[in-house]
Amino acid sequence: MRNRKTLRVLLPALAALIVGISWFQVERPHRDVGTEVAAFKMVPEELVTAFARDDAAQYLNAVVELYAVVEGDDGQRVTMKGGVVAAWDTTRAQRRLEAGELLRLKGRVTGYDDLFEEVRMDGLVIVHDPEEE
Numbered sequence: 001m002r003n004r005k006t007l008r009v010l011l012p013a014l015a016a017l018i019v020g021i022s023w024f025q026v027e028r029p030h031r032d033v034g035t036e037v038a039a040f041k042m043v044p045e046e047l048v049t050a051f052a053r054d055d056a057a058q059y060l061n062a063v064v065e066l067y068a069v070v071e072g073d074d075g076q077r078v079t080m081k082g083g084v085v086a087a088w089d090t091t092r093a094q095r096r097l098e099a100g101e102l103l104r105l106k107g108r109v110t111g112y113d114d115l116f117e118e119v120r121m122d123g124l125v126i127v128h129d130p131e132e133e
Helices: 002-026 044-052
Strands: 040-042 063-073 077-080 084-088 102-113 118-128
Touching: 040 044, 044 063, 044 084, 044 102, 044 118, 084 102
Parallel strands: 040 063, 084 118
Antiparallel strands: 063 077, 063 102, 077 084, 102 118
């Protein structure tokens, strides 16, 4: 008799705990790359070379600051000379970049495209913009 009472209390409590943990995992806040300190600072050519040599495991999912020349900006993605393509951070307003601009940008490295030999990034933000001075 006592085991049944314990089970009636313990099972709902355990179920509530599992639901709570699951909810916390699903609804956790997104990573804010713009406020994180960059783990690495480099130029795009260095990053692409590291991935081409298969020596880049340390850069995956890391925030990297790049000193780069812009090749193009379509409003969603920025292409940089040296082989880096990065998607803008959609939670922040960014100005449209012009080809040839030299900027410090940072974002999270998501991978390497062997076919196009490009490093992919997301959460891109401008670290230092000479036009704002």
